[in-house]
Amino acid sequence: MFTKNSKSAENGPDRPRKRGRPPGTTALGETTRQKLYQTAIGLIAERGYAQTTLRDVADEAGVSVGLLYRYFPNKRAVMLALYDELSLEQLARANGMAPGAWRDRFLFTLETSLSVLQPHRRTLSALIPVMISTEPDGLFGSATAFSRHRVQRVFQDAVVGAKDAPRGELAAALGRLLYLMHLAVVLWWLLDRSPKQRATAALVVLTKQILPMVSLALKIKRVGAIVLSGDKLFAEALLAEAASGSE
Numbered sequence: 001m002f003t004k005n006s007k008s009a010e011n012g013p014d015r016p017r018k019r020g021r022p023p024g025t026t027a028l029g030e031t032t033r034q035k036l037y038q039t040a041i042g043l044i045a046e047r048g049y050a051q052t053t054l055r056d057v058a059d060e061a062g063v064s065v066g067l068l069y070r071y072f073p074n075k076r077a078v079m080l081a082l083y084d085e086l087s088l089e090q091l092a093r094a095n096g097m098a099p100g101a102w103r104d105r106f107l108f109t110l111e112t113s114l115s116v117l118q119p120h121r122r123t124l125s126a127l128i129p130v131m132i133s134t135e136p137d138g139l140f141g142s143a144t145a146f147s148r149h150r151v152q153r154v155f156q157d158a159v160v161g162a163k164d165a166p167r168g169e170l171a172a173a174l175g176r177l178l179y180l181m182h183l184a185v186v187l188w189w190l191l192d193r194s195p196k197q198r199a200t201a202a203l204v205v206l207t208k209q210i211l212p213m214v215s216l217a218l219k220i221k222r223v224g225a226i227v228l229s230g231d232k233l234f235a236e237a238l239l240a241e242a243a244s245g246s247e
Contacts, residue, residue: 033071036061040078045122049075049130076137079127082120083147090116094154102162102174103211109158110182110204113151114189125190132187139183140238155179164215170224173231180234181207 039061043052054075058068072078093112097105117124124131136143156175165171185207189200217223 032063032067036063036068036071037078037081040072040075041082041120041123044075044078044126045120048126049079076143079130079137080143080147082123083144086116086120087147087150090154091150094157097158099161099163101164101215102159102166102171103208103215105158105162106155106178106211107204107208109155110185110207113182113186114200114204117186117189121190128187128190152176152179155182166218166224170218170227173228174218176231176234177227180238 036057040052040057043056043060047056052075054068054072055065057072057078058065061068072081090113093116094109097108130137131139133141135141138144140148152175155178156172159165159175159178160171162171166174185200185203188203189197192200194200218227
């Protein structure tokens, strides 16, 4: 569940690596790590990100703060571990994407994303202030780039690998903008107060109805140019990097 990305987040760029066996490399260590991780995200869901301290997590898990620090030296490490888990699961599920039109593959990817996130809705809702911030831990921050690039690649490949993929660089640009659109749907879903988030389900249906018109519009040269311009703005405004270097 936890990969090199989440483990490197424990030590941080300025935190010296301790000698000896790294925490979590044994079966017992992984069990301990998982227990602490589940306790942490459970408390964040219940109390909120800002109101949850590592001492709270240690007390709830029945361990010392020192032991907790070996696995999660800060709340940031917990958050990155969650992003790591969710992005890896979405990447794995993308293997089940069937051949077809880009709009069908996009809808599959969008619905898969919501399915992967569903069990963690309360925790992710508590993280909204962090996710939409301009800090490195934000959704478009430097610390979360590994997760963002994984999921963005899934949406990009959904278009590039489609039987009706637009020609040239337009396919990748459209995929990246659909990734951004998916994030807007996710934020809607996290804020959706309708019973069982049925407003989100209606939004997905509406999106499905609109996509065929988008597909037709992309055949117009001017529309393709607008998509390419939007892709560049997305990279410049939210990623602070050139669109060509976003992967």
